[in-house]
Amino acid sequence: MAELLEIRGLTKRFGGLVAVNDVSFKVREGEILSIIGPNGAGKSTLFKLIASFLRPSAGEVWFRGKRISGLSPHRAARLGVVRTFQETTIFRGMTVHENVVIAHHLRSRASLFGFYLGTARARADEAEFARSAEEIIRFLGLGDMRDHLASTLPHGHLRALGIAIGLATAPAVLLLDEPFAGMNHDETMRAVELVRAVRERGVTLLLVEHDMPAVMRISDRIVVLNFGSKIAEGAPAEIQQNARVIEAYLGSEDESIGL
Amino acid sequence: MGLGMQSSLRPGAVIGVAVYVAVLFVLVPWAIAASGRTDLYYTLTSVALLSIASAGVWLTFFIGRINIGQGAFSLAGGYVSAILVARAGLSFWLALPLAGLFCAAVSVLVGLPILRLRGVYFAMVTLVLTEVARLLALALPITNGAKGMVSLPLPGGVKLLGVTLIPDFATLATPNRAFYFLSVALMSLCFAAMYRLVHSRIGRLCRSLQQNEELASSIGVNIASLRVLAYSISSFFGGVGGAIFVAVSQSIYPSSFTVNDSVNFMLNCFLGGLGYVFGPMLGTLVLYFGWDLLFQTGRFQLLIFSSILIALMLALPNGLLSLRPFGWRRG
Numbered sequence: 075m076a077e078l079l080e081i082r083g084l085t086k087r088f089g090g091l092v093a094v095n096d097v098s099f100k101v102r103e104g105e106i107l108s109i110i111g112p113n114g115a116g117k118s119t120l121f122k123l124i125a126s127f128l129r130p131s132a133g134e135v136w137f138r139g140k141r142i143s144g145l146s147p148h149r150a151a152r153l154g155v156v157r158t159f160q161e162t163t164i165f166r167g168m169t170v171h172e173n174v175v176i177a178h179h180l181r182s183r184a185s186l187f188g189f190y191l192g193t194a195r196a197r198a199d200e201a202e203f204a205r206s207a208e209e210i211i212r213f214l215g216l217g218d219m220r221d222h223l224a225s226t227l228p229h230g231h232l233r234a235l236g237i238a239i240g241l242a243t244a245p246a247v248l249l250l251d252e253p254f255a256g257m258n259h260d261e262t263m264r265a266v267e268l269v270r271a272v273r274e275r276g277v278t279l280l281l282v283e284h285d286m287p288a289v290m291r292i293s294d295r296i297v298v299l300n301f302g303s304k305i306a307e308g309a310p311a312e313i314q315q316n317a318r319v320i321e322a323y324l325g326s327e328d329e330s331i332g333l
Numbered sequence: 334m335g336l337g338m339q340s341s342l343r344p345g346a347v348i349g350v351a352v353y354v355a356v357l358f359v360l361v362p363w364a365i366a367a368s369g370r371t372d373l374y375y376t377l378t379s380v381a382l383l384s385i386a387s388a389g390v391w392l393t394f395f396i397g398r399i400n401i402g403q404g405a406f407s408l409a410g411g412y413v414s415a416i417l418v419a420r421a422g423l424s425f426w427l428a429l430p431l432a433g434l435f436c437a438a439v440s441v442l443v444g445l446p447i448l449r450l451r452g453v454y455f456a457m458v459t460l461v462l463t464e465v466a467r468l469l470a471l472a473l474p475i476t477n478g479a480k481g482m483v484s485l486p487l488p489g490g491v492k493l494l495g496v497t498l499i500p501d502f503a504t505l506a507t508p509n510r511a512f513y514f515l516s517v518a519l520m521s522l523c524f525a526a527m528y529r530l531v532h533s534r535i536g537r538l539c540r541s542l543q544q545n546e547e548l549a550s551s552i553g554v555n556i557a558s559l560r561v562l563a564y565s566i567s568s569f570f571g572g573v574g575g576a577i578f579v580a581v582s583q584s585i586y587p588s589s590f591t592v593n594d595s596v597n598f599m600l601n602c603f604l605g606g607l608g609y610v611f612g613p614m615l616g617t618l619v620l621y622f623g624w625d626l627l628f629q630t631g632r633f634q635l636l637i638f639s640s641i642l643i644a645l646m647l648a649l650p651n652g653l654l655s656l657r658p659f660g661w662r663r664g
Contacts, residue, residue: 125551151553159551165544176541180553182534186562189534200534243552 078103078278079124079155079247084133084143086119093119095302096133101247101280106273108281108289111299112322117282118251120299124280125157125249126150137247152180154246158236158253166225170216170235171207173224177242178203207242214238214268230261237272247278254285266292290314298322357517362510374509378581380621381516382574385523386594387601387613389570392527394607395536396563397543398448402459403571404595405466406436410572411579411589415482416475418580425488426499429576436572437565444564448557463595470587481586488580512581519577520614523570528610530566539563571598604645606652615653 079101086094094116101107109117122128124135126145135143142150147157165173181203182189184196211220214234219227224235233253240248253269254262266288273279283289289296290310298306298313300322306313313319365373386407393400410432417428447458470476487508490501502508530536541549542556550556579585597620598613605616623641627634649655 127547127551146555146557147547147550148553148555151551156553157551159548163545163548165541165548167544168540172537176537177552179538186535186538190530192533196534239548239552 076103077101078138079280080136081120081124082134082136084120084123084135085131086116086123086128087131092302094123094130094299097297097299097302097304098133099297099304099307101278104273104276104278105294106269106279106281106292107295107297108283108293109297109299110283110286110289114301115299116302117299119302121157121249121251121280121282125155127157151243151245154244155249156240156243156245156247157249157251158240159251164224164232164235164239166223168224169221170211170219170224170227170238171204171221173235174207174210174238174242175203177239178206180243181206210238210241213271214241229256230265233257233265234268237268241272241275241277245277247280248272249280249282251282252284253281254283254288257285262288353521357521358514362513371507371509374507374513375581376621376625378509378513378516379578380618381513381520382578382581383598383621384601384614384617385516385520386571386574387598387605387617388523388527389567389574390598391602391607391610391613392530392563392567392570394602395531395543396539396560397451397546398560398564399452399456399599400459400564400567401456401592401595401599402462403567403598404463404590404592405459406440406568406571407575407578407594408463408466408470408585408587408590409439410436410575411585412470412476412482413572414576415485415579415585419482419485420475424491425486425580426491429573429580432576433569433573437569440565440568441561444561445557448560448564460592460595463590463592467587467591476587479587481584481589483584485579485583485585487583509581512577516577516581519573523573524611524614527566531610535559535562600642602652604642604652606654608651609654612652612654619653 077100081097081099081101084094084097085092097116097120099107109120111117119128123130123143126135126142126147126149130143133143134141137150137153137155140153142153142155145153150156165176168176182199184193184199189196189199208220211217214237216231216234216238219231224232227235237248237250237253240250250269254265257265262285269279269281269292281289281293293310295307295309296313297304298316298319300318305318305322306316308316361377365371386403389406390400390403413435414425414428414432417423417431418425423431443462447455450458471478476482487502488499489503490497491499500511502511505511531539538549538554538559541552541554542559546556575590579589582589601616601620602613603616604620605612605614624634624638627638630637645653
């Protein structure tokens with residue numbers, strides 16, 4: 075499998091605090107890679123660095139032979155690296171369908187001015203976005219909620235909407251920030267299937283997640299962070315045996331890493 | 334729910350536009366002629382111009398920014414057109430768009446840094462902007478300081494191939510009526526342009542910005558340039574409104590547009606309704622005439638006026654148009 079994303083020596087300091095310390099790893103095309111670690115290990119910061127929401131203090135992120143660290147988030151998104159959010163971040167005042175349609179922005183072939191004038195190309199874009207949005211909404215099981223205001227959706231569906239918004243951008247890599255947080259067992263299992271289905275669409279997935287059983291189930295490979303540094307990388311089975319990982323999770327080691 | 338294309342052809346919309354045109358361009362001039370109240374031309378011209386500037390403020394609300402700085406751009410637009418007409422001898426009809434473009438250009442420079450601010454911080458900076466514009470007008474040599482610029486010429490005529498497109502305002506018996514038509518026509522143009530903008534994809538992108546900037550940028554929206562675009566259109570409106578105002582009154586002073594006006598522009602939007610493109614138009618009309626109607630109450634004018642405003646905002650937080658007087662749907 076080809077490498078899609080390469081993280082080289084990524085470091086982020088906030089004043090005296092080193093949130094992410096010299097982290098390097100590679101993401102292969104079509105895999106599901108999870109980033110785990112105890113609270114405060116720097117997972118979310120690392121995520122923001124990869125999606126260009128933060129500028130690294132040192133190190134670089136390369137995507138398909140292009141350096142994307144230091145670009146603005148919309149540029150990274152344009153190249154195909156798209157992030158969904160931890161807090162159920164959606165456009166609250168829009169319906170489910172409107173949320174997903176607007177997220178097709180990157181696929182526009184017409185210019186903004188073209189959209190203003192309503193040119194043939196702009197109308198073709200609009201029709202295509204509406205059609206594609208319908209498909210994505212059905213794919214994520216949101217069909218019944220199509221015209222509901224996003225702010226009225228129950229928790230699990232909000233998460234699905236977040237993924238729908240991400241998918242609408244036609245990403246190469248989708249960064250999912252805690253996709254299973256706050257879900258019960260059944261919901262998590264359904265969501266795991268959903269994430270797998272997303273991968274079947276040709277999207278490479280990068281996850282930050284706390285739910286160890288889900289991570290072990292879903293991931294091709296896992297990167298473990300502790301105090302901002304990478305302490306392990308490998309397949310789920312290797313990670314479960316890794317002494318440093320067990321030590322990092324010490325106190326509740328057995329249960330929390332799913333042994 | 335439908336896409337912008339079909340909605341613009343709804344029969345209700347066609348009737349609405351027809352009524353609007355008939356009232357503003359036929360009924361009002363007829364009523365004024367019949368009653369002999371030609372002073373109303375000046376009043377209604379003011380309302381039209383103020384609502385253009387308010388429309389600009391509404392557009393900044395639309396991207397989630399509270400703009401208390403429109404007075405600065407109205408003042409700048411007024412001065413630019415006054416200077417171009419009086420000092421450079423340019424035709425008013427050229428000076429007018431140039432004044433708007435000047436304001437748009439300035440707002441790009443100013444907007445790039447300050448549009449990063451949100452909420453009350455952006456509001457404060459824009460408030461200061463109005464004061465900065467006033468102080469600049471006082472200090473710069475070209476604006477003639479506190480004495481202002483007076484006796485500005487009326488707009489001249491425009492001829493194309495010997496055909497008079499626009500008559501010389503100075504030769505008209507009733508230039509105020511001409512200004513009324515000019516202002517109302519321009520107001521209609523501005524609101525039509527804004528309506529189209531809001532109901533096109535740009536409008537939906539602006540709404541996404543208003544609701545969540547972080548998410549908007551993560552789906553690939555260039556939020557910085559979209560914000561600047563909206564702000565520059567907003568300032569263009571402010572500048573154009575100010576420029577015609579100056580032409581009507583044939584004079585401009587540093588106090589022509591003050592913080593008070595900036596606040597009023599914002600109130601017009603609140604009163605009319607932030608969710609409706611035509612909110613600022615209705616808001617300006619009601620606020621302007623409401624204030625005048627309370628004139629008899631003398632020293633209690635401001636007290637009564639403010640109390641009514643507060644009551645209205647409590648009762649109708651989404652503005653007067655949320656009453657849906659014409660069966661309008663939320664835009």
